[in-house]
Amino acid sequence: MAAQLVREWVGIEQFPAATRDSVVELLADLFKQNVDTLTVLVLGKGGVGKSSTINSIIGERVVTVSAFQSETPRPVMVSRSRGDFTLNIIDTPGLVEAGYVSNQVLDTIKSFLGRFLMTKTIDVLLYVDRLDAYRVDNLDKQIVKAITESFGKEIWHKAIVVLTHAQLSPPDGLSYEEFFAKRSESLMKCVRQGARLSKKDVQNNVIPVALVENSGRCNKNEHDEKILPIGTPWIPNLIQTVSEIVLNGQKGIVVDQRLIEGSNANDRGKLFIPLILAFEYLFVIKPIQRGIKNDAAREAKPLWA
Numbered sequence: 257m258a259a260q261l262v263r264e265w266v267g268i269e270q271f272p273a274a275t276r277d278s279v280v281e282l283l284a285d286l287f288k289q290n291v292d293t294l295t296v297l298v299l300g301k302g303g304v305g306k307s308s309t310i311n312s313i314i315g316e317r318v319v320t321v322s323a324f325q326s327e328t329p330r331p332v333m334v335s336r337s338r339g340d341f342t343l344n345i346i347d348t349p350g351l352v353e354a355g356y357v358s359n360q361v362l363d364t365i366k367s368f369l370g371r372f373l374m375t376k377t378i379d380v381l382l383y384v385d386r387l388d389a390y391r392v393d394n395l396d397k398q399i400v401k402a403i404t405e406s407f408g409k410e411i412w413h414k415a416i417v418v419l420t421h422a423q424l425s426p427p428d429g430l431s432y433e434e435f436f437a438k439r440s441e442s443l444m445k446c447v448r449q450g451a452r453l454s455k456k457d458v459q460n461n462v463i464p465v466a467l468v469e470n471s472g473r474c475n476k477n478e479h480d481e482k483i484l485p486i487g488t489p490w491i492p493n494l495i496q497t498v499s500e501i502v503l504n505g506q507k508g509i510v511v512d513q514r515l516i517e518g519s520n521a522n523d524r525g526k527l528f529i530p531l532i533l534a535f536e537y538l539f540v541i542k543p544i545q546r547g548i549k550n551d552a553a554r555e556a557k558p559l560w561a
Contacts, residue, residue: 260372265336265343267315271491274479278492280338282499287341291502295344295376299365299403300384302350305420308470309384310334310345312482312491319347331368344373352395357402366406370516377508380501381411383447387419387439387467390427392446400450406518412451413461413506416497417443422467422484423474432485440465461506466494 268276286294298306307319318334332347346369349361369378383403385396403411419439426435444465448458467484474482474490481489509515 260333260335260344262335262337262342265314265338267318267336268338270315272480275481275489275491278489279495282492282495283338283341283343286499286502287339289503291379292340293342293344293376294379294498294502295346295373295508296380296382296498297346297348297369297378298382298384299348299351301352301399304350304384304386305468305470306350306382306384307347309382309418309420309468310347312468312470313345313494331365333368333372351399351402355395357395357398359402362402362406366516366518369511370513373511374516375510375512377510378407378411379414379508380498381407381415381509382418383415384418384420385443386421387436388421388424389439392442396443396446397450400447404451407509407515409451409453409457410506411509412447412453412457412463413504414501414508415447415463416494416501417447417463417465418468418494419443419465420468420470422490423469423471424485436467461504464497464501466490466497468494 268279271279298310300306307321310319311317311321314334314336319332329349331349333344334347335342335344337343348365351357351361353361381403383400417440419436426432430438444463447453447463467488468490469482469484475485477483477487477489479489482491484490484493
């Protein structure tokens with residue numbers, strides 16, 4: 257397993273005092289619960305704001321964001337420490353290429369995880385999309401399905417849906433709360449269908465939705481904190497949601513050889529071998545044996561009998 261450079265989390269000191277104090281308190285609470293390392297995997301389509309969200313959380317420009325390059329070309333893990341606590345956030349390329357989910361990108365991500373996090377756990381998944389995307393289509397469902405097939409259905413027990421570009425004016429005369437509720441529900445329905453979550457899964461493991469606004473035009477409160485249109489300081493709110501997912505009682509996703517290599521098609525085929533053999537015996541071999549036995553009996557009978 258390759259070593260990852262861990263740097264001091266100096267960006268946290270760049271937050272407004274109220275945001276910094278809230279984040280530090282949340283990290284201290286995690287540490288009291290014996291959580292000294294937190295690993296967050298960030299997935300989604302390209303251009304939805306994955307890298308910008310990571311920069312906002314860290315408080316530094318740790319991942320390059322360019323108007324001419326909508327996504328990270330390869331996975332990148334950013335590691336920051338504060339005291340005895342370490343935060344790892346993994347930025348990833350967009351999962352869609354030429355209008356289709358890219359299995360090659362998913363394989364690259366898993367290979368990266370195997371290189372840097374073998375035997376470690378993914379504690380939280382941030383599934384990122386945009387609040388201002390007005391529809392959910394079959395491609396979104398295919399993305400969720402591909403994530404589920406790559407990391408297991410359990411990944412959604414540790415997931416947060418993050419909606420970026422939250423500083424918007426809703427269309428059609430809707431209030432902000434109404435638009436947020438409609439957008440959230442349509443995306444959550446897509447997650448439930450794409451991941452094939454049962455009603456019990458949905459009831460026992462509610463996937464939270466967090467709003468994010470990374471642009472410089474984000475409104476601020478009297479404490480200079482970046483706030484959502486509903487007035488909530490979004491960075492402490494996101495960190496708190498992450499903390500709740502870490503402590504929700506569900507196990508993290510272990511990075512092991514099985515996850516890296518995925519399900520082997522040959523192994524899956526082996527499950528059907530006993531059924532195939534039984535079919536051949538009952539409907540092929542047995543009839544042939546009966547035919548041979550009958551022919552032998554006829555040949556053994558005297559012609560004058």
